[in-house]
Amino acid sequence: MFSSVVPGGLLGEYVALCWLHESTGPGQGPELRLPTGTVELMVNLSADDFRMPAEDGTSRRLPGVLAAGPYRHAYVLDPTSHSHVLGVVFRPGRARALIDVPLCELADRHVALEDLWGVGATRARERMLDAPDATSRLRVLEAVLRERLTGLDQAVHPLVAAATTWLSRTPEYPGVGELGDRLGWTTRRVQQVFRSEVGLSPKSYQRLQRFRSVLTGIDRVGRLGWSAFAVERGYYDQAHLVREFRAHSGLSPTAYLRGRGGQLNHVPLAR
Secondary structure: OEEEEOOOHHHHOOEEEEEEEEOOOOOOOOEEEOOOOOOEEEEEOOOOEEEEEOOOOOEEEEEOEEEEOOOOOOEEEOHHHOOEEEEEEEOOOOOHHHHOOOHHHHOOOEEEOHHHHOHHHHHHHHHHHHOOOHHHHHHHHHHHHHHHHOOOOOOOOHHHHHHHHHHHHOOOOOOHHHHHHHHOOOHHHHHHHHHHHOOOOHHHHHHHHHHHHHHHHHHHHHHHOHHHHHHHOOOOOHHHHHHHHHHHHOOOHHHHHHHOOOOOOEEEOOO
16 A cells, blocks of 8 residues: 655645555565655664665665665665555755755765664654554654754755756756856856755756656657657667666666556566
């Protein structure tokens, strides 16, 4: 079962989604988690830790409350030990106020939330475990986030708000170099602020948004053909699209189409 809520009010300016996944049946096999470039929080309510498959076939043991940085590349998840998980998806450029470290330090990493929040992370998980049902747990999660926002004077940086909006709406537009001119900032300052507040460089963020536009529009390939679809999405040609798709996902676009599951960002893998 998957439940979610879009927070309102002030919290809604920072958080895009709070979600809860509950599985009552046998766990599915490992899956590829495609990158989104967003910062997320994850709380495992079914175990005290997360198990993340490593490249050598072993598994890494991570604490049960994590911050997932902005990933540029896919990674493998093993949902069998994660049957009951709460999560938070931050809006682009908004997580810094609640995480309170330069987000470039979290890029392509999972970090124990206790390293960022101290004992507050453990106490938040205990409050969620004490809640009686899914709706209550989501409300507790929202309450925890609202409490952390209380009294904070760290507003969203105006440059980041404008830049992420523009790059997300026009991921096919090649002029990242013009971003500073458009916003009235030097290129160096744009790079510094973007890495701190988003976690990625503007160019990396735009490349990832372009990849994301391929995922959301890939069913158009049947009508347009790969070459026309690639150009429509801002790539030079089909070969360019394939290279970039592999760089972010480890898959070719056709392999993704053959293997994708019911969720845009999750691809089931063979056991």
